[in-house]
Amino acid sequence: MKQRAIRVTVNGRTHERTVEVRRTLADFLRDDLDLTGTHLGCEHGVCGACTIVVNGEAVRSCLMFAAQVDGAELLTVEGLADGERLHPIQEAFWEHHGLQCGFCTPGFLMTLYCFLREQPDPTESEIREAISGNLCRCTGYQNIVTAARAAAGSLRAGAS
Amino acid sequence: MSMAPARKYVSARIKRVEDPPLLMGKARYLSDITLGGMLTVGFVRSPHAHARIVRIDARAALAMPGVEAVLTGEQVRAFTQPIRAEMSGASYRSTDWAALAWPKARFVGEPVAAVVASDRYRVEDALDAVVVEYEPLPPVVDAEAAMTADAPRLHEQHPDNIIIQARYDNGETDRAFADAAITLRTTFRHGRCTSAPMEGRGVVASWDAADGTLTVWASTQAPHFTRAGLAAALDLPESRIRVIAPAIGGGFGPKMHVYPEDVTVCALARRLGRPVKWLEDRRENLLTSAQAREFVAQAEVAADRDGTILAFRATFICDVGAYSVYPTTAALEPMTAAGIMPGPYRLRGYSYEAYGVATNKCPTGAYRGVGMAFATFVRERLVDMVAAACAVDPADVRRRSFFAQKDTPYTTASGIIVDSADPAGSLASVLDAAGYDGLRAEQRAAGNGRLRRGIGLCAYTEFTGMGSGTFRRRGMTQVSGYDAATVRVEPTGEVRAFLSAASQGQGHATTFAQVLADELGVPLAAVTIIEGDTERCPHGSGSFASRSMVVSGGALILAARKVRDKTLTIAAHMLEAAATDLVIDDGRIAVRGMASRAVTLADVARLAYRPASGTLPPGVDPALEATHHYDPPPATFSNGTHLAVVDVDIETGEVRIVRYVVGEDCGTMVNPMIVEGQLHGAVAQGIGNALYERIVHDDGGQPLTTSFMDYLLPTTMELPSVEVVHSETPPPGSVSGFKGMAEGGTIGAASAVANAVADALAPLGVEVRELPLAPDVLHRLIARAARDGTRA
Secondary structure (H helix, E strand, O other): OOEEEEEEEEOOEEEEEEEEOOOEHHHHHHHHOOOOOOOOOOOOOOOOOOEEEEOOEEEEOOOOEHHHHOOOEEEOHHHOOEOOEOOHHHHHHHHOOOOOOOOOHHHHHHHHHHHHHHOOOOOHHHHHHHOOOOOOOOOOOHHHHHHHHHHHHHHHHHHO | OOOOOOOOOOOOOOOOOOHHHHHOOOOOEHHHOOOOOOEEEEEEEOOOOOEEEEEEEOHHHHOOOOEEEEEEHHHHOOOOOOEOOOOOOOOOOOOOEOOOOOOEEOOOOOEEEEEEEOOHHHHHHHHHHOEEEEEEOOOOOOHHHHOOOOOOOOOOOOOOOEEEEEEEEOOOHHHHHHHOOEEEEEEEEEOEEEOOOOOOOEEEEEEEOOOOEEEEEEOOOOHHHHHHHHHHHHOOOHHHEEEEOOEOOOOOOHHHOEOHHHHHHHHHHHHHOOOEEEEOOHHHHHHHOOEEOOEEEEEEEEEOOOOOEEEEEEEEEEEEEOOOOEOOOOOHHHHHHHHHOOOOEOOOEEEEEEEEEEOOOOOEOOOOOOOHHHHHHHHHHHHHHHHHHHOOOHHHHHHHHEOOHHHOOEEOOOOOEEOOOOHHHHHHHHHHHHOHHHHHHHHHHHOOOOEEEEEEEEEEEEEEOOOHHHHHHOOOOOOOOOEEEEEEEOOOOOEEEEEOOOOOOOOHHHHHHHHHHHHHOOOHHHEEEEOOEOOOOOOOOOOOOOOHHHHHHHHHHHHHHHHHHHHHHHHHHHHOOOHHHEEEEOOEEEEOOEEEEEEEHHHHHHHHHOOOOOOOOOOOOOOOEEEEEEOOOOOEEEEEEEEEEEEEEOOOOOEEEEEEEEEEEOEOOOOHHHHHHHHHHHHHHHHHHHHOOOEOEOOOOOEOOOOOOOOOOOOOOOOOOOEEEEEOOOOOOOOOOEOOOOOHHHHHHHHHHHHHHHHHHHHHOOOOOEEOOOHHHHHHHHHHHHHHHHHO
């Protein structure tokens, strides 16, 4: 099986590894770097649980190969909090009961992380559209939408 | 027994204590468990719905890099027993579900061989290299067809495909129908659904040859049932198996069952002497995790001229798939549907026939709202049909047909005792919150354009917190029915509780902590809840069928009271006061009215664990711990009313939900924030079941919905915001005041949406008798009604 050497920065830390070219980015993160916070819900790009940030954009790590992120800068759910201090989006999910089993949650957090940087003051329908590619089977999304609005508010307050 | 301290945490909206690790990606789910030397397992699965396995050639696979073993059904049967779900009762026929199919496979996806390799990539390579020769057999993929005399038989040892059948009549049905001014009869159908938790099933197994024990990490809702099922299949004593449930990514029912993959993975760990792991991928999940809801029912209703409902007659035919699932059996769905059919109605007559029929499809099992969702659909549609026939508002028909709260405990026409409920109160609260009269006025004003407005109601009762009495009455001999808790005050004064429940996201670490902190009079932060480990937690049933808060919660309260009483006895000795004069709050035990004469729980614990001569009261043993196994009354019923307002696009068949109101009565709410969250999610599943979700097979039993692009889960774009109105009808004789509530949202939603769609399309002559009402289905119904209308 063909291999490739890659160098990638994840949550501020640089890793150099040799990977099979067919190795998915999700498996690379989970199994090679032990960053198991990124979850696999469908492995065919529908559920969004494996969403991470690659060079500032939200991507599905089940649909990318590790070899494609050579030289890239990645952010996963493990890099969102500042030590034990939760990121405002995480804080809002906690406050507004935006998670139940928590399996899909990392994908929602990372999707919203990118979205709220693009659109800091979204309407409810903009939020709903932004996370319409993430599936959750526990919450009915209602509290996730509430949490996203609250997160937008606290991020704006923090920025000003 | 001493008085409980005032409830400080129960009924409060408290943020979940389990959330920070989940939010930070630190929680460990099954897929995150890695053991040294661990191998990965994958399954070769039958591509045929019904086929004889002629031979399996694994030579090419075994020669591939990283491949350690290939196991076939012919081999595995030498050292495993098939999974056999047992039930008492003459009509039940058990099925043998082998760890790997041999000599025949009975549904597409059934595991036929297992490949073990160094990692998943090598496993997937090798799966393609295993050559299986099949001799296809004629499949039967429809339950009604499977009941005919010449249908292919799935299980040759039985004379036909009927796994379970039951008949019942309360003795008044025929007379009620004869006396009725109105009788209506129709056939209802429900498509197949699946629970589709975001995390699939999974097992990690590790054999310790030194002491002959097996440790199994499983994504399970019921660790003790998993242990019992594995013990039987592996010929091991239960004491040699430890089952651990790590963080679970949703369950909703199917994760309470024991599956062939579980048995195979454990057998491989034992034989290979190395840890092995299997994770169900999404395709496997949609092929093989227990499915649900596939019913057809011929149903009749009898009513007075004013719409008062008098009686139902129904024949339920449930497609249970190829095998009877452990431990609840294939009787679970048809019998639950038949039993719950009267719902909150005061009926003169009720009779049913119920059948569970084997077909060459994935087995069906527990899924949120099991049986109840379909029976509610049948009943609530019939009620609306009566309302239409009598030209009476659907709300009025319900109001005049419910049993009254003052008549509870109420024995329904199916013989089930509803311990407490206020159906009319629930209905009134929902109509009031929704502004029902205003909604009807808006509907009239909306007119007859492309978007048609409809309003739907649904009233239901929800069977929760079942004790052994219910499971024995149903003949389910492998379901314990009780649950248990151990409460331990550690020598340092910290409190830990070990429960037989197993959370899959319901928030047990928070809600049980609220209950326990109140019972012991300690701060919430002093309490830790531990679940999901058969070695650390006492024996019980687990978390399914909306039972955790009632049954494990009851056990927790009773164990906590034993610890509190002992704490007070020791504290009384220390303070030289009478135990009855003590008050316990915030971890301090003080003499009433004398706050300075006090000891802390830590002081009491120190003494309890390091007694010296005469320091403990006479007759009091050391340590501060108690266990209680709690077998509750047969059941406690939640009840509720849903109201849906929809707009149906009659060109596209698309349904938009404009408004959604739920009236929920689950007794005392431990944490209203969590109750509402569960309701939102349960309603979402009911809406999904009503409008989008269906497992589709072709005529040969080939599933056509094996990805999330085919099996459609609702997203943010389809789901409404749900408005919730709470009411509390306390259960009599309850330890806790709690009722289960996990399923009501799903039970009510599908029917409320169906009735709303029916209401919207009634002027077009469309009759709603099936679920899901996916756009293509509605489009077909609208076109057919137009055709029939033209012809008329």
